[in-house]
Amino acid sequence: MDQPRHVPVLLDRVLELFAPALSGKPAVVVDTTLGMGGHSDALLSAHPELTLIGLDRDPQAIEMAGKRLARHGDRVHLVNVTYDHIAEAVHDLGHSRVDGVLMDLGVSSLQLDEEERGFAYSKDAPLDMRMSKGTGMTAADVLNTYSHGDLARILSTYGEERFAGKIASAVLREREKEPFTNSGRLVELLYAVVPAASRRTGGHPAKRTFQALRIEVNGELESLRLALPAALGVLGMGGRIVVESYQSLEDRMVKQAFAELAKSKTPPGLPVELPGHGPEIKLLTKGAELATEQEIEDNPRAAPVRLRAAERIGEPR
Numbered sequence: 001m002d003q004p005r006h007v008p009v010l011l012d013r014v015l016e017l018f019a020p021a022l023s024g025k026p027a028v029v030v031d032t033t034l035g036m037g038g039h040s041d042a043l044l045s046a047h048p049e050l051t052l053i054g055l056d057r058d059p060q061a062i063e064m065a066g067k068r069l070a071r072h073g074d075r076v077h078l079v080n081v082t083y084d085h086i087a088e089a090v091h092d093l094g095h096s097r098v099d100g101v102l103m104d105l106g107v108s109s110l111q112l113d114e115e116e117r118g119f120a121y122s123k124d125a126p127l128d129m130r131m132s133k134g135t136g137m138t139a140a141d142v143l144n145t146y147s148h149g150d151l152a153r154i155l156s157t158y159g160e161e162r163f164a165g166k167i168a169s170a171v172l173r174e175r176e177k178e179p180f181t182n183s184g185r186l187v188e189l190l191y192a193v194v195p196a197a198s199r200r201t202g203g204h205p206a207k208r209t210f211q212a213l214r215i216e217v218n219g220e221l222e223s224l225r226l227a228l229p230a231a232l233g234v235l236g237m238g239g240r241i242v243v244e245s246y247q248s249l250e251d252r253m254v255k256q257a258f259a260e261l262a263k264s265k266t267p268p269g270l271p272v273e274l275p276g277h278g279p280e281i282k283l284l285t286k287g288a289e290l291a292t293e294q295e296i297e298d299n300p301r302a303a304p305v306r307l308r309a310a311e312r313i314g315e316p317r
């Protein structure tokens with residue numbers, strides 16, 4: 001792609017965090033969320049000896065990033081899988097451990113821009129929202145078949161939507177008349193149900209419902225729950241992991257996964273660390289790092305980002 005439609009989020013910081021683990025050696029990095037290959041392209045350019053394994057569940061992302069990264073030749077290996085398959089992908093390509101893992105979670109601008117995939121509430125399109133095109137349940141299936149309780153639960157948990165119960169009731173009422181097919185009708189319903197006063201603080205009335213449906217349709221949290229230990233498991237000594245999350249449930253999962261491995265398992269009170277009980281990783285970020293105001297101005301998609309990074313300092317326990 002000559003003109004990428006998207007600027008990689010916190011690119012300079014990502015490059016800076018990976019540099020000590022990749023510089024001056026034939027390192028291997030897994031970009032678990034290849035997207036349009038923006039981060040990958042910059043990593044490959046910055047480290048001429050680097051081999052990159054790129055994963056994405058979206059075949060279209062693999063195809064487009066493949067074209068963009070073709071100039072790096074056989075240093076690039078792309079695999080169309082969900083990121084919880086990271087260990088198989090690494091082993092199948094003949095590696096046991098890697099020097100870096102990048103996870104830039106969520107949807108890509110490419111997916112948001114493609115109207116017919118139904119991710120964007122600003123356009124009337126089929127309620128699809130599947131990142132792995134053509135497989136599994138669509139957002140329309142969720143709206144048309146889930147019970148009131150399940151709908152309210154996903155809206156409240158994944159969307160942090162205060163009006164989850166009211167929205168679920170309205171969806172059940174509407175689908176009795178006719179099943180949902182397109183986003184326009186759902187957006188109209190949300191305008192009617194979400195009180196106008198809450199828009200001043202909560203943003204567009206459809207924002208949280210669309211986020212919740214997308215997370216449910218793609219099993220995003222389950223995939224991340226499996227992927228975090230798998231990603232940390234393939235990280236070699238001195239290797240670094242960088243995760244960019246865009247909503248609080250994801251960030252909390254990353255924070256907890258890192259905190260668990262950064263803790264010593266030596267019983268408190270012992271004067272020395274017991275062999276095999278020391279911390280596995282060291283945190284490289286203090287809390288979660290945010291985008292600067294300037295970066296948000298240049299790239300509004302960076303506004304919600306929470307970046308956390310860690311380095312392996314001990315063997316897996």
Ligand SMILES: C[S@@+](CC[C@H](N)C(=O)[O-])C[C@H]1O[C@@H](n2cnc3c(N)ncnc32)[C@H](O)[C@@H]1O
Pocket residue numbers: 006007008009032033034035036037038039040055056057058061081082083084104105106107108109131220223224
């Ligand atoms: C925010 S974009 C990545 C953008 C990329 N860093 C760049 O610079 O172009 C996230 C990508 O992750 C992919 N993705 C989301 N969940 C995934 C999962 N569970 N497994 C693999 N890929 C996933 C999406 O299909 C999307 O292409």
